[in-house]
Amino acid sequence: MSVSMNVGTGGTRTIYAAERRARLGVRHRLAGGARAGSAEEVADALVALHGTDPASVFLAVGARLTGRNGPVAAVERALYEERSLVRMHGMRHTLFVFPSALAPAVQASTTDPAAVRERAVLLKHLAAGSTFGGEWLAETERLVLAELAVRGEATGADLGTAVPVLRSTYVYGPGTRQEGVQSVASRVLRVLDMEGRIVRGRPQGTWTSSRFRWAAAAPHPPWDPAEARAELIRRWLGACGPATEADLKWWTGWKVTDVRQALAAVGALPVTLEEGTGFVLADDLGPVPEPEPWAALLPALDPTPMGWQARDWYLDPEHRAALYDRSGNIGPTVWWNGRIVGGWAQRPDGGIVHRLLEDVGAEAERAIGAEAERLAGWVGDVRVTPRFRTPLERELAGPA
Known part of the structure; x- marks a missing residue:
């Protein structure tokens, strides 16, 4: 069964919300028959997994895998052993997990320009609040990279012990209300990370921990920035198209001129959406298969609602x-057939609880309940609290 095609005025293809939801269920590996067999398949289908909250990566993969087994071993193997997935800064200066093959395009299109700004800001702050300069920073970075070459992996604390200058401090915002003493360690490591010279390795603690070890990164092969932007747009439209120009500008964090150039480079075609003009790849105008009814419990910051x-x-x-906090971060959500219909949380005793915000019928309630049971089964004794708490999640979770 397929969603029917619609043609608007002037021959432009019209894609209504129902068809977009069908695409979402299949392409985001959420419908039952579309679920993935590996963490790499999930990341490839979604292009990027939000990595700001480490637990969200595992929860997002787990919601899309076949069977009842959890994703922890598979994600850890991909991230820390095979390196088929990589955690790095990407769109909007945010941490994501990408397929390693896509990382060079992300670096050239998005992360490199942000890294240039990050280094310039750090040098400006050091000049204003310390006696350190560019030569000092370069030598400190050389020592850090040399230490990682010997150790393989090290925590920030380990590096601070081995490279004492990394524990140096400077005055941030001298003469302003924000004035304070800061350590250079986090800023130096952030710059090296954004430049693709170091990478986050296995964390201390469980899969929910954000206390990562650091390792030297394999260098990214150089890409022309315009070609890299085109590749990222091509991949994203394949996963998320149709989308408006505003959607693309928001997701990438690029200037609108860069978005338009990338759309032209991939030969994207305009379609009519209920909110205006959208774009799809030239080979993506045909009807899509309509999946069987499906339910999903997606984590905070999941790439689908974001x-x-x-x-x-x-x-x-x-x-x-x-469902959102004041900064626009989405919390855990309950889905039925391509729509958000509620939210969920984990209580201190480990129980997974959810609340529906609209009437979805008995079939949906049973399917949602089965997904909650599947989630609880693999999470087990681990406690997951989103980094960005939302009103419904707080209410459902109850007192700590």
Whole structure:
């Protein structure tokens, strides 16, 4: 069964919300028959997994895998042993997990320009609040990289012990209300990370920990920035198209001129959406298979609800206040057939609880309950608290 095609005025293909939701269920590996067999398949299908909250990576993969086994071993193997997935800064200066093959395009299109700004800001702060300069910073970085070459992996504390200058401090914002003493360690490591010279390795503690070890990174092969932007747009439209220009600008964090050039480079075609003009790849105008009814429990910052700026086609605006924090970060969500219909949380005793924000019927309630049971089964004794708490998640989780 397929969603029917619609042609608007002037022959432009019209894609309504129902068809977009069908695409989402299949291409984001959420519908039952579309689920993936590996963490790499999930990351490849979604292009990027939000990595700001380490637990979200595992929860996002787990929601899309076949069977009832959890994703922890598979994700850890991909990230820390095979390096088929890599955690790095990407769009909007945010941490993501990408397929390693895509990392060079992300670095050239998005991370490199941000890294240039990050280094310039650090040098400016050091000049204003210390006696350190460019030569000092370069030598400190050389010592850090040399230590990692010997150790393989090391925590920030380990590096501070081995490279004492890394524990140096400077005055941030001298003469302002923000004035304070800061360590250079986190800033130096951040610059090296954004430049693709070091990478986060296995964390201390469980898979929910953000206390990562550091390792030297394999150098990215050079890409022309314009070609890299085109590759990233091509991959993203394949996963998330159709999308508006505003969606693409928001997701990438690029200038609108860069978005338009990348759309032209991949030969994207305009389509009519309910919110205006969208774009798809030239070979993506045909009908899509309509999946069987499906349910999913997705984590905070999951790439699906965070994939588009305009979200009314899968989220009732009346639910926003309960599901987002004040900065626009989405919390854990319950999905039915391509729409967000509620939220979920884990209580201190480990129980997975959810609340529906609209009537979805008995079939949906059973399917949602089965997904909650599957999630609880593999999470086990681990406690997951989103880094960015939202009103409904706080209420469901109850007192700590």
